[in-house]
Amino acid sequence: MQAELLVKMRAVTGEGPVWDEREQVLYWVDIPSKLIMRYHPHTGENQVRPMDKMVGAVALCRSGGLVAAMEGDICRVDFETGAAQTLYTVEDRADNRFNDAKCDPRGDFWAGTMSRVGKRGQGTLYRAFADGSGYEAIIPGVGVSNGMAWSPDERTFYYTDTVTREIWAYDYDGITGKIDNRRVAVRVAAGEGGPDGFTIDAEGMLWVAQWGGWRVCRYNPATGEKLVEIMLPAQCVSCCVFGGENLDELYITTATENFTAEQLEQQPLAGSLFRVKTHVRGLPSYRFAQ
Numbered sequence: 001m002q003a004e005l006l007v008k009m010r011a012v013t014g015e016g017p018v019w020d021e022r023e024q025v026l027y028w029v030d031i032p033s034k035l036i037m038r039y040h041p042h043t044g045e046n047q048v049r050p051m052d053k054m055v056g057a058v059a060l061c062r063s064g065g066l067v068a069a070m071e072g073d074i075c076r077v078d079f080e081t082g083a084a085q086t087l088y089t090v091e092d093r094a095d096n097r098f099n100d101a102k103c104d105p106r107g108d109f110w111a112g113t114m115s116r117v118g119k120r121g122q123g124t125l126y127r128a129f130a131d132g133s134g135y136e137a138i139i140p141g142v143g144v145s146n147g148m149a150w151s152p153d154e155r156t157f158y159y160t161d162t163v164t165r166e167i168w169a170y171d172y173d174g175i176t177g178k179i180d181n182r183r184v185a186v187r188v189a190a191g192e193g194g195p196d197g198f199t200i201d202a203e204g205m206l207w208v209a210q211w212g213g214w215r216v217c218r219y220n221p222a223t224g225e226k227l228v229e230i231m232l233p234a235q236c237v238s239c240c241v242f243g244g245e246n247l248d249e250l251y252i253t254t255a256t257e258n259f260t261a262e263q264l265e266q267q268p269l270a271g272s273l274f275r276v277k278t279h280v281r282g283l284p285s286y287r288f289a290q
């Protein structure tokens with residue numbers, strides 16, 4: 001499978017792609033550059049919306065618009081105007097920031113933090129309730145909180161702390177939203193990078209962007225077996241999501257974070273947005289219940 005270049009860009013940390021099946025567009029972010037972007041596949045246009053704060057990730061809302069994890073805040077965002085309304089201030093510390101985030105099947109927003117200065121164990125995965133009743137810590141002591149997905153039957157939650165090179169499975173209770181019974185689902189091989197963002201297909205297989213590993217891999221989380229490997233012309237592959245009319249196109253983001261001048265020169269496409277046509281379909285993203 002060959003990745004097609006869609007938006008040639010020097011994103012510092014291109015991240016958080018989410019496909020909007022209503023608008024048929026892709027939202028994605030560049031975290032340190034404080035950008036939310038909207039890519040239109042039919043025209044090739046990539047709209048850029050500068051924000052006041054770093055945006056770790058965005059998710060779609062049921063009523064339209066976006067919910068975003070911004071530094072230590074969770075906000076409703078109107079992409080058209082850039083207006084942001086804070087729902088919750090979850091962390092108020094200069095040395096942490098929100099990273100990856102997604103909505104769960106119930107419609108709550110799950111967002112994890114990480115150290116901005118490379119400290120281990122300083123991150124937490126939180127759940128912010130869409131009904132306005134607050135937020136709670138789910139998993140403390142995380143290094144770099146990253147990818148999340150729910151199995152097609154909504155009974156299993158997958159999550160990774162990139163620094164462990166492991167993806168964990170938990171039982172997920174669709175009534176309470178609670179998780180339990182952690183076990184290792186996938187262990188990324190040494191030399192193939194760390195698991196960053198990931199998504200799940202209709203067959204329940206995980207598609208994992210591997211930071212530092214030049215690739216996206218498809219794994220069977222029941223066995224840990226690697227099934228497919230897509231190589232990218234960028235070392236830091238950060239996240240992926242299915243999009244397109246049939247949800248059979250994998251959009252892939254990449255980064256240039258902390259690159260040396262030599263790396264920038266050797267990887268002219270790093271930071272760009274890519275796409276690969278797949279033989280399987282993905283699932284639509286869950287929306288925030290607002």
Ligand code: ZN
Binds near residue numbers: 015099100197239
């Ligand atoms: Zn990530």
